[in-house]
Amino acid sequence: MYRIDGSRGEGGGQxxxxxxxxSMITGTPVRLTGIRARRSRPGLMRQHLTAVLAxxxxxxxxxEGAGIGSREIAFTPAQVVPGEHHFxxxxxxxxxxxxxxxxxxxxxAAGPSRLTLEGGTHNPLAPPFEFLDRAFLPxxxxxxxxxxxxxxxxxxxxAGSGRLAVAVEPSPSxxxxxxxxxxxxxxxxxxGPGNAVLLELESDAxxxxxxxxxxxxxxxxxxxxxxxxxxxxxxAAGVPVGEHLADQLLLPLALAGGGSFATFxxxxxxxxQIDLLRELLNVEITVExxxxxxxxxxxxxxx
Numbered sequence: 001m002y003r004i005d006g007s008r009g010e011g012g013g014q015x016x017x018x019x020x021x022x023s024m025i026t027g028t029p030v031r032l033t034g035i036r037a038r039r040s041r042p043g044l045m046r047q048h049l050t051a052v053l054a055x056x057x058x059x060x061x062x063x064e065g066a067g068i069g070s071r072e073i074a075f076t077p078a079q080v081v082p083g084e085h086h087f088x089x090x091x092x093x094x095x096x097x098x099x100x101x102x103x104x105x106x107x108x109a110a111g112p113s114r115l116t117l118e119g120g121t122h123n124p125l126a127p128p129f130e131f132l133d134r135a136f137l138p139x140x141x142x143x144x145x146x147x148x149x150x151x152x153x154x155x156x157x158x159a160g161s162g163r164l165a166v167a168v169e170p171s172p173s174x175x176x177x178x179x180x181x182x183x184x185x186x187x188x189x190x191x192g193p194g195n196a197v198l199l200e201l202e203s204d205a206x207x208x209x210x211x212x213x214x215x216x217x218x219x220x221x222x223x224x225x226x227x228x229x230x231x232x233x234x235x236a237a238g239v240p241v242g243e244h245l246a247d248q249l250l251l252p253l254a255l256a257g258g259g260s261f262a263t264f265x266x267x268x269x270x271x272x273q274i275d276l277l278r279e280l281l282n283v284e285i286t287v288e289x290x291x292x293x294x295x296x297x298x299x300x301x302x303x
Contacts, residue, residue, distance in 0.1 A: 009272025011038025024105035047093025082109040089119030092160030094126035121162035176258035182240035258301035
């Protein structure tokens, strides 16, 4: 059994989601304590509880302690069950983070799956649909995954009520991915549905998406400036992989057993993820600071 202290590192929901994903893949039970201990409202919120229940549904798991506010759960997975799955957060909680929890296991399942996820699609502290669709999933497909996502209805904070449809075909193994140079910028786009600003930057190597979601009391100009600042920092750094995409790539590369990318100095969120992957998957991950700490290169597997 994996025993995970949820207060380690950044102490947030990513520890829960990654632990569940790896438990589902390996078939190893996991007990998590101190869930979201470093958040202002610790324990399982509706979004995190939905992730636990979604993981349990996908692998017919036995779960103890799954309730709002719970700071400890025990999760015992059985076999991954492909097919039709429907998950509803019931609030504006992030649908893309629910998908992040169950997708790795479904990629390795015995048959195809189709998911319907209802809740928030554009949240201030989660990857929005466009990041998933234009930045993350294209890279997964380059690694051999066969995943398609469709935004059927946008769901913005605080109302939620959005809906995603995701089709997943089995991908028995993922291939390593190298993202060490960005190449020339090809196109800059800035669609802005609802109260979110999305800046899309297409380069030779990949597409990055920078977002800012509007909140009550924050002027639209301030929301737009937040996204613009993030994109300008990315352009100035000259790296191919931005801060949030670095977080998302670590687990797929660990499952592939290899790959590398250049990015900003790693966030606490990313270093916590690396520590967890080293422990649970026994994978070698090396981080090398470059240019006097202004950027770094991450290697997964042997260099």
